Amino acid sequence: MIIRPLALTIAAALFPAGAALAQDPPRPDGQHEELRALDTVIATGTRVSDRTVAESQSPIDIITPEVLQATGTLELATALSRALPSLNFPRPAITDGTSGVRPAQLRGLAPDQVLVLVNGKRRHIAAQVNVNGSIGRGSSAVDLNAIPIAAIARVEVLRDGASAQYGSDAIAGVVNIVLKGSGSGGSLVLDAGQYSAGDGRSVQLSGDTGLSYANGLGRLHLSGQITDQDYTNRARPYRPEPSQGVTPNPHNGNNPGVGEKGFIYGDPAVEAVNVAFNTELDISDTTTAYAHAIVGERDIVSFAFYRSRNHSGQGALLEQTYPNGYVPEINQISKDYSFVAGLRGGDDSAWSWDLSYNYGRNDLAFYTQNSINYSLGAGSPTRFYDGNLEYTQHLFNLDLARPLDIGLAYPATLSLGAEYRTEEWSQYAGEPNSYTGSGAQGFGGFTPANAGSFDRGSHALYAGLEADFTERFSGGIALRHEDYDDFGSELSGKLSGRFAFNDAIALRGTVASGFRAPALGQQYYQAVTSNIVSGVFYESGTFRTTSEAAQALGAEPLKAETSLSYSLGLVLQPIDRLYLTIDAYDIDIDDRIVLSSNLLANQAVTDLLASLGITNVTSARYFTNAVDTSTQGVDVVGSYSIPLSNSTLNLTAGYNYNKTEITRIAPNPSQLSALGADLERIARDEQARFEEGYPRTKTTLSANWNFTQWDFNLAATRYGAYTTRQSSAALAARDQTFSAKWLLDASVSYRPADRWTLTLGADNLLNEYPDENIYLNSTTGQFPYNSQSPFGFNGAFAYGRISYAW
Numbered sequence: 054m055i056i057r058p059l060a061l062t063i064a065a066a067l068f069p070a071g072a073a074l075a076q077d078p079p080r081p082d083g084q085h086e087e088l089r090a091l092d093t094v095i096a097t098g099t100r101v102s103d104r105t106v107a108e109s110q111s112p113i114d115i116i117t118p119e120v121l122q123a124t125g126t127l128e129l130a131t132a133l134s135r136a137l138p139s140l141n142f143p144r145p146a147i148t149d150g151t152s153g154v155r156p157a158q159l160r161g162l163a164p165d166q167v168l169v170l171v172n173g174k175r176r177h178i179a180a181q182v183n184v185n186g187s188i189g190r191g192s193s194a195v196d197l198n199a200i201p202i203a204a205i206a207r208v209e210v211l212r213d214g215a216s217a218q219y220g221s222d223a224i225a226g227v228v229n230i231v232l233k234g235s236g237s238g239g240s241l242v243l244d245a246g247q248y249s250a251g252d253g254r255s256v257q258l259s260g261d262t263g264l265s266y267a268n269g270l271g272r273l274h275l276s277g278q279i280t281d282q283d284y285t286n287r288a289r290p291y292r293p294e295p296s297q298g299v300t301p302n303p304h305n306g307n308n309p310g311v312g313e314k315g316f317i318y319g320d321p322a323v324e325a326v327n328v329a330f331n332t333e334l335d336i337s338d339t340t341t342a343y344a345h346a347i348v349g350e351r352d353i354v355s356f357a358f359y360r361s362r363n364h365s366g367q368g369a370l371l372e373q374t375y376p377n378g379y380v381p382e383i384n385q386i387s388k389d390y391s392f393v394a395g396l397r398g399g400d401d402s403a404w405s406w407d408l409s410y411n412y413g414r415n416d417l418a419f420y421t422q423n424s425i426n427y428s429l430g431a432g433s434p435t436r437f438y439d440g441n442l443e444y445t446q447h448l449f450n451l452d453l454a455r456p457l458d459i460g461l462a463y464p465a466t467l468s469l470g471a472e473y474r475t476e477e478w479s480q481y482a483g484e485p486n487s488y489t490g491s492g493a494q495g496f497g498g499f500t501p502a503n504a505g506s507f508d509r510g511s512h513a514l515y516a517g518l519e520a521d522f523t524e525r526f527s528g529g530i531a532l533r534h535e536d537y538d539d540f541g542s543e544l545s546g547k548l549s550g551r552f553a554f555n556d557a558i559a560l561r562g563t564v565a566s567g568f569r570a571p572a573l574g575q576q577y578y579q580a581v582t583s584n585i586v587s588g589v590f591y592e593s594g595t596f597r598t599t600s601e602a603a604q605a606l607g608a609e610p611l612k613a614e615t616s617l618s619y620s621l622g623l624v625l626q627p628i629d630r631l632y633l634t635i636d637a638y639d640i641d642i643d644d645r646i647v648l649s650s651n652l653l654a655n656q657a658v659t660d661l662l663a664s665l666g667i668t669n670v671t672s673a674r675y676f677t678n679a680v681d682t683s684t685q686g687v688d689v690v691g692s693y694s695i696p697l698s699n700s701t702l703n704l705t706a707g708y709n710y711n712k713t714e715i716t717r718i719a720p721n722p723s724q725l726s727a728l729g730a731d732l733e734r735i736a737r738d739e740q741a742r743f744e745e746g747y748p749r750t751k752t753t754l755s756a757n758w759n760f761t762q763w764d765f766n767l768a769a770t771r772y773g774a775y776t777t778r779q780s781s782a783a784l785a786a787r788d789q790t791f792s793a794k795w796l797l798d799a800s801v802s803y804r805p806a807d808r809w810t811l812t813l814g815a816d817n818l819l820n821e822y823p824d825e826n827i828y829l830n831s832t833t834g835q836f837p838y839n840s841q842s843p844f845g846f847n848g849a850f851a852y853g854r855i856s857y858a859w
Contacts (some may be wrong), residue, residue, distance in 0.1 A: 054458070054680040056340055057747070060299075060721070062113040062828045067105055067192070067685070069583075073699060074858060076132070076180075077379045077609075080627065081136065081398035083620075083702070089531060090767075091150075094787075097113060097170070097173070097209040097210075097227055097229040098213045100253045102254075105579055107624070107626075107632075108410055108527070109506065109551075109561070110527060110528070110529060110549040110551040110561050110562075110563065111208060111211055111213035111215075111549060111561065111563055111837050112210070112211070112213060112214065112561075112620070112634060112636045112690075113210065113211055113212075113619070114136075114137060114208075114209070114210040114213040114621055114686060114690065114788075115207055115208070115209060115407070116136050116208040116209075116210065116612075117207050117208065117257055118131065118135070118202075118205060118207070119135070120132075120136050120146065120276070121133075121202050121208070121244075122202065122524070122757075122854075123135075123136075123757075123766055123768070123798075123800070123817050124443070124658075124768075124798050124800075124814070125244070125246045125815075125816045125850050125851075125852030125854075126816065127202070127244060127257045127280055128197075128198045129197045129198055129200050129201075129205075129846075130142045130155065130157045130197040130198050130201055130557065131196070132202065132204070133157070133208065133228075133440070134843075135753070135768070135770065135798070136158065136251060136753075137159075137210060137754065138156070138688065138707040138709035138751045138753050139159055139160050139212060139686075139709040140157060140159055141157065141158045141159075141188065141689055141747050141748070141751075141843050142155070142157040142158075142843070143155075143187065143188050143540070143747075143840065143841050143842060143843050143845070144320060144840065144844075144845035144846075144847075145186075145187035145838045145840040145841070146318050146319055146320070146355070146510035147183075147316075147318060147355075147356060147357065147358065147836075147840070148186060148187045149184075149185050149355075149357070149383060149496060149582050150181050150183075150206070150383070150385060150417070150419065150841070151181070151187050151189075151323050152184050152355035152356070152383070152561040153189075153323075153351075153353035153354075153355045153383070153385045153418070154181040154196050154198075154353075154385065154387065155181055155198070156187070156188070156189035156192050156194045157189075157194075157197060158188060158189060158225075158492055158747065159210075159212070159225040159226050159228075160212070160225045160226065160629070160638070160640070160684060160686060160709075160711055161548070161570070161637045161643075161684060161686070161747055161749075162225040162640070162684065163189060163191070163192045163194075163225075163373075163645070163725070164183075164192040164194035164195075164711070165178065165192040165193055165194040165195075165222060165377065165432075165569065165572065166187040166222065166224040166225045166339040166569055166642075167194075167222065167223070167225045167227070167228060168215065168219050168220075168221075168222040168223035168226075168227045168228070168738055169195040169197065169227075169228045169229075169230070169263055169427055170177075170219070170227060170228070170229040170230065171181070171200070171229075171230045171232065171345065171391065171393070171746050172230075172231060172232055172331070172393065172409050173229060174393045174447060174448075174450070175219070175220070175411060175446075175474075176195050176200075176230075176359070176391065176413065177195070177391060177414065177415060177444060177445075177446045178193055178194055178195050178196075178415070178444060178572065178576065179193070179194065179195060179196040179387075179389075179415045179417070179444065180416065180417045180419055180441075180442035180478065181193070181415075181442060181574075182379060182398025182442070182572075182574040182575065182578040184578070184580075184582065184593075184595050184648060185582065186673075187747055187840065187841070188580065188649055188742065188747055188841055190739075190742060191425070191644075191646070191647050191648030191676065192574035192670060192746065193573075193574040193575055196387070196389065197228075197416065198351075198388040199327070199347070199349050199351070199387065199391065199415070200230055200327075200347060201259070201276060201277070201278045201328075201329060201347070201349065201357070202259070202278070203242070203259035203260065203261050203276045203277060203278045203327075203329075204232050204233060204261065204276035204277075204309045204327075204329035204331070204347065205230055205231070205233065205234040205293075206232060206732075207231050207359050208228060208230050208231070208233065209227075209228075209229040209231060209495045210226065210227070210228050210229075210457050211226050211227040211229070211490070212226045212350070212567035212621055212636065212638075212688060213226055213227075213563055213565065213618070213638075214225050214226070214547070214563070214566075214567045214616060214618040214620075214640065215547070215565065215567070216533065216547075216565070216566070216568055216569075216752065217517075217532060217533045217545040217546050217547035217565060217566070218517065218531050218533070218544040218547065219345075219534065220472065220515075220533060220535055221569050221570045221613075221808055222514055222569050222570075223567060224567045224568075224569055224614075224616045224618070224640065224642065225640070227683070232274070232276075232329060232331040232345055233261055233263070233274045233276060233331060234263075234272065234274050234331045234332075234333065235272065235274060235447040236263045236264060236265035236266075236271070236272025236273070236274070237263045237265065238262075238263050238858070238859060239261050239262030239263055239858070239859055240260060240261055240855050240856055240858040240859070241258075241259075241260040241856070241857045242257075242258070242259045242260065242854060242855070242856040242857075243256075243257070243258055243407060243444060243854065243856075244256065244258075244259070244795045244852060244853075245257075245617075245852065245854075245857045246850055246851055246852025247283075247850070247851065248285060248847050248848055248849065248850050248851075249848050249849040249850070249851065250285070250847070250848055251284045252261075252283060252284070252286060252319075253281040253282070253283055253284070253285040253319070253320060253847060253850070254282075254283045255281065255282040255283065255852075256280075256281050256282075257278055257279065257280045257281070257366045258278065258279045259277065259278035259654070260273060260276070260277060260278075261274060261276040261277075262274070262480050263275075264520075270280070270334060270335045271332065271333045271334035271335055271341075271342075272328060272332065272333055273331075273332040274330065274331045274332070274586070275328075275329070275330050276328070276329045276331075276379065276440075276446075276782055277326075277327060277328040277329070278325075278326075278327050278730040279325070279823065280323060280325040280326075280328050281323075281324050281329075282322065282323040283320055283322055284317065284320055284322040284325075284354065284355075284356075285319030285320045285847050286316075286317045287317045287318055287319050287482045287835075287837060287838060287846055287847065288310070288314055288315070288316035288317060288319075288320060288822075288835050288836065289314065289545070289644065289804055289834055289836075289837050290312045290314045290320035290835070291308050291309050291310065291311055291312065291313055291315065291833055291834065292311070292312075292518070292833060292835075293308075293311060293833055293835075294828060294834075305568040305848075306360065306364065307358045307359055307360065307364070307832075308357060308359075308361055308833065309361060309378055314382065314835075315359035315361070315378060315380065315835070316354075316358070316359045316832075316836070317356040317359075318355070318379050319358075319417030319846075319847060320837055320842040320845070320847060321353050321354055321355035322353070322354040323351060323352070323353050323354075324351070325349065325350065325351040325352070326350055326353040327347065327348070327349035327350075328347075328348050328349070329345070329346065329347045329348070330344075330345060330346055331344075332345070332703075333343050333676070334615055336396075337398075338396035339398045339399060339400060340396060340397070340443045341396070341397055341398060342394075342395070342396050343393075343394070343395055343396075343397065344392070344393060344394040344395070345392075345393050346390075346392040346393070347389070347390075347391045347773075348389070348390050349387075349388075349389045349741060350386070350388050350389070351385075351386070351387045351389075352384070352385075352386055353384070353385040353386075353387065353413075354381065354382050354383070354384050354385075354422075354786070355382070355383050355385070356380050356382055356496030356773060357380065357381040357382070357383055357421075357494075357496060358380075358381075358779065359376055359378060359379070359380050360375070360379050360380070360381065360494055360495075361378045362375065362376060362377060362378045363620055364494075365491070368429050368534065370427060370430065370431060372427075374425055374431065375425070379423055379424070379425075379737075379751045380423065380495075381421055381422070381423055381424040381493070381495020382422045382423045382495070383419065383420075383421060383422070383495060383496045384419070384420040384421070384422050385417055385418070385419055385420075385438075386417070386418040386420070387415065387416070387417050387418075388414075388415070388416040388418075389414070389415050389416075390412070390414045391411075391412065391413045391414075391417075391591075391650050392411075392412045392413075393409060393410070393411045393412070394410055395407060395408055395409030395410065395450075396408050396409075399455075401456070402456065404426045404453055405453070405454050405455065406451070406452065406453050406454075407450070407451070407452040407453075408450070408451050408452075409450045410447075410448070410449055411444070411446070411447070411448035412445075412447055412448075412451075412596055413444075413445070413446045413448075413451065413715035414444065414445045414519070414600065415441070415442045415443070415444050415627070416442075416626030417440060417441060417443070417739070418438070418441045418482070419439035419440055419441070419442075419496065419498075419499075420436060420437065420438055420439060420441075421436070421437045421487065421493040421494070421495050421497075421498075422435060422437075423434070423435060423436075423518065423833060424437060424493045424495050424517040425494055426486055426487075426490055426491055426492060426493055426494070427490070427491040427494070427495075428489065428490020428491045428492075429486065430489065434486060435485070437483065437484060437486055437487035437493040437498060438483050438484045438487060438498070439479070439483040439487045439488075439493065439496055439498035440480065440481045440483035440487070440498050440499035440504070441477070441479070441480075441481040441570070442475070442478075442480055442481075442578075443478070443481070444476070444478050444479075444573070444574070445476070445477045446474060446475065446476050447474065447475045447478075448472065448473070448474040448475075449472065449473045449474075450469050450470065450471075450472050450474075451469065452469075452470045452472060453469045453470060454466055454467065454468040454469075454662060455467055455627075457518075459520070460524055461520055461521065461523075462521070462523065462524065463520070463521045464518075464522075465518055465519065465526065466518070466519045466520070467517075467518055467764040467835055468515075468516065468517040468518070468519075469514075469515070470513075470515045470516070471512070471513065471515075471518050471678050472512065472513040472515075473510070473513075473691075474511050474513075474819060475508065475509070475510045475511075476507060476508060476509055476510075476511075476514075476573055477507070477508040477573070478506075478507050478508075478574050478577060478702075479505070479506040479507070480499055480503055480504050480505055480506075480574070480577070480578065480580075481499065481504055482498065482499050482500055482501045482503065482504040483498025483499050483500075484498065485831045485833075486498075486769075496582070496626070496655060497579055497582075498759065498846070499582060500664035502579075503579040504582055504660070505577060507573050507577045509537060509538040509539045509573065509577070510537075510538050511535060511536060511537040511538065511570070512535070512536055513533055513534065513535040513536070514533070514534050515531065515532065515533035515534070516531070516533075517529060517530065517531040517532070518530050519788075523649065525552055525554070526550070526551070526552045526553075527550065527551050527555045527787070528548070528549060528550040528551070529544065529547075529548070529550070530546070530548055530549075531547045532544070532545070532546050532547075532548070533546075535568075535570075537570055537613075539576070539842050540570065540571065540610075540611070540612050540613055541563075541612075541613075542832075543570075543613055543615070544566075545565070545566050545567055545568060545569040545708075546565070546566040547561070547563060547564070547566070547646070548563065548564045548565075549561070549564075549565075550562055550563075550666070550752060551624075553729050557625065557626050557627050558624070558625055558626075558627075559623075559624040560619075560621075560622070560623060561620075561622045561623075561624060561636075562619075562620060562621040562622065562742060563618075563619070563620045564617075564618075564619055565616075565617075565618050566615070566616065566617050566618075567615070567616040568613045568614065568615045568616065569613060569614050569616075569619065570613050571611035571612070571613065571676070571855035572646075575611065575646055576597060576598065576599075576611055576676070577597045577599075577737050577747055578595060578597065579595060579596055579597045579600065580594075580595055581593065581594045581595075581669075581670055584597070587646070591650050592669060592670055592671050592672070592797065593670070593671070593672045593673070593674060594662075594667065594670040594672070594673045594674070595648070595674055595675065596608070596673060596674070596675050596758045597675070597778040598610055598611055598675055598677075601665050602661075602665050602667060602673065603673075603675040603731075603832060604724075605665070605672060605715045606652065606658075606661075606675065606722075606724060606725040606728070607721065607722025607723070607725040607734070608675045608676075608677065608722075608724050609676075609677070609678075609722075611646060611676055611678060612678055612704055613643060613644070613783055614642055614643065614644045614645050614646050614678065615642070615643050615644065615679065616640060616641060616642045617628055617641050617644070618638060618639065618640040618641070619637040619639045619642075620636055620637065620639075621636070621637050621638075621639065622634060623635045627751050630690065630691045630694040631691075631692075631695060632692050632693075633689075633691040633692075634663055634688070634689070634691070635688070635689050636683070636687065636688045636689075637685075637686070638684075638686055638687070638688075639683070639684070639685050640683070640684040640685075641680065641681075641682070641683045641684075641716075642682050642683075642684075643681045643717075644678035644680075644681065645678065645681065646676060646677075646678060646766075647675070647676070647677060647678075647680050647683055647735070647739070648674055648675075648677075649674045649675055649677050649679070649734045649735065649739075650733060650734065650736035650738065650739045650780060651672040651673070651674050651780070652672055652673045652674060652725070652732050652733075652734070653671070653672045653681050654670065654672055655729045655731070656730050657729055658673065658729070660848050661728065662709075665784070677719075677734065678719075679718060679719040679734055679735055680718055680719075680812075681713065681716045681717035682713050682716060682743060683713070683714050683716050684711065684712065684713040684714075684717055685711075685712055686699070686709060686710050686711035686712060687710050688707075688708070688709050689706075689708040689709075690705075690706075690707045691705065691706045691707070692704065692705045692706075692710075693705075699760065699761070700758060700759055700761075701758075702756065702757070702758050702759075703757040703758075703759070704755070704756050705754075705755045705756075705757075706748070706752075706753065706754050706755075707751075707752070708751070708752050708753075709750065709751045710748075710749060710750050711747075711749055712744075712749055713744055714741055714744060715740055715743055715744060718735050719734075720733075720735065721734050721766075722734070727834075731781070733780075736754040736780045736781065736819045737778050737779070737780060737782065738777070738778050738779055739780075740778070741776055741777060741778035741788075743808075745775060745776035745778070746775055746776070746777060746841055747775055747782070747841070747843065748772045748773035748775050748793070748843050749773050749774070749775075750771070750773035750793075751770070751771065751772055751773060751843075752770065753768065753769070753770050753771075754768065754769045754770075755767065755768040755769075756768075761804075762803060762804045762805075763801065763802065763803055763804075764800075764801070764802040765801050766799065766800045766801070766802075766814070767797070767798070767799050768793060768797070768798040769796070769797050769798075770795070770796045770798075770844075771793060771794070771795050771796075772793060772794050772796070772843045772844055773789055773793045774792050774840060775790070775843070776788065776789065776790045776791070776828075777789055777839060778789075779828055780838060786829075787827065787829045787830055788828055789824075789826065789827055789830060789839070791823055791824045791839060791842070792824055794820065794821050794844070796813070796816075796817050796819075796821050796844055797817065797818045797819050797821075798815070798816045798817065798818060799814060799818050800814025801813055801814070801852070802815065806857055808857050808858055809855075809856070809857055810854075810855075810856045810857075810858070811853075811855055812852075812853065812854035812855075812856070813851075813852075813853050813854075814851070814852055814853075814854075815849055815850065815851045815852070816849070816850040817847075817848060817849045817850060818849060820848045820849040820858075821844075821848075822838065822841060822846055822848060823842040823844070823846055824839075825837045825838060825840055826838065
């Protein structure tokens, strides 16, 4: 595994024994300074150098390290979902690659409709294409969990459309992860915990340290973390019910014997190592060189469907290999690299400039283990290399800004920029044993026919103007023209403004157009994977839109999705230490890039695919622009600090209401209609995933009570109801609505000395689970919980933390 050989390397990187760097002395109090969120100068959504959160024309959330570490989670996406009411991060299981590389969604939109930046620079997306039945189905998004929490100084979340400022993907908003960059201080933290059910044990060692270059010419901050997390399992024994039309047939197909537990249904096992650095070097009084990098590797093991001891009539063979049946394991090795380097300089009274190069790469290798290829008999290997997915980006940016005297009380800020980006997405075939004959059970390898490398280039020009027209009124305009090799060009614009009636009340609003280019993976991914549709097991073929199969089913070339969004917000500071924002929004998206429903293969479809040389596929799907949606919602965020005689009580609250409606579904193409009237390109199960598959409301409440040596934290989160629907109206009796749930998190920290902090805590303290699936949706009782649950289905998690800071 990857943990042990790199542990000493990380330790040496974080704590060098001797280097040409002079470390700053530790801070007297041994603690990192806490950010005052409202006074924090933001780098997201503006080119003005001194704009703060309170002055922003768009809603901005500042998530500090203290907030990210306020629970026992070791994942960035999970920590953000608990801090942000508008972020949803479900934990799907038995969804092939999506079980290990999970997508998050902002404001109910697709995971790839939010742009992720690191230090203001575009983060590369993952190579993974999420094609199975999860929230975010069809997306090709950034893997947030590849970014180590130990490296983060804060997270700035812009809840507003920003394509005119940043380009493709920023329809729902922008998440900007700001890395630690100080030249002093540091920490070493040990986390450990497990679920009350007795599984999911996790251990993480993390640390960071800041160093200053000799003569004070710059600084370097190093970070790293090592994680070892066991899997969880909430599967139950096979429970046939003949009264429901299910015939008991032990040890057949995907069923174990009656009363036996076969499946593993829960979180994957993960081993991970991540390291990062962030540095600046002053070349002259007006020029600074900078660079940052994040490198990580994760070894992820998730699980496929159980195979019985007589699966596919292979009882005699399995008696020699897996006499009690087996659960194939999907092993993903995710290697993630990013590097940004640049120069910036200029004068505050004239032009300032920033020239940078941005490299990002995600390599995702798939292996199926604890498996067998029936065609190879008793000599079959049990581990197979299934192939790789790989995404690479190269990006060059030039940003210019200068103050502009246009006769106002304050100079305006003019910004100009240019960008050139190249992308490459590749799909590599697995070893022949993984796909020949019956293929590797659980996850068959990518075939040479599916393999290929695809690339494109794009360039952009953009400009903006921001001004304080009076002491009370500020506004801005941004325009961006972006041109792609493969689908053409898009022009985006944004208008924003803020008016302060007085020091206590301000009104802000934006109007923005946006777009998202189809990802290369969405255009070219092709594979056959196992799926359950309405309780039935299928081998689903995903076909690229340029393939003969997809075109015969009515596929068309993908085009960019476009959006028009509006927001109107109220900023209230009626009394000292109380801050409240209320922001309403409307986001209309045309030509959304979605994965079609699974088109179940009737005889006509089967014959068509067979004529193209495609066999053993029982359903088909492809990407399409067949859906328009409209999303309306409101965000409410408030904070209040109460100073007491020997302590401080900090109260925060957040609420999000979000509703998405499908406003158009394109008619079935004639080719598809000719193959069967029952074939729906966007069926009712997929429609429900857009409109009802996530909570429409989410409420967060937290209290942090700080003493000299003690901290007490209590947080409650209410996840609203959500609904799943079956693919056809004939199965509507199996539609299910899952009720709202409250979860409670609690922790207490004690500082026995200046530099030490000891923490004990519990997430989901009251051991809350989502509603159970009705029997007909539970795979004969084996899957008690729905994997679209916004908080998972693992129960209570207890943890401890020891940290040392300097």
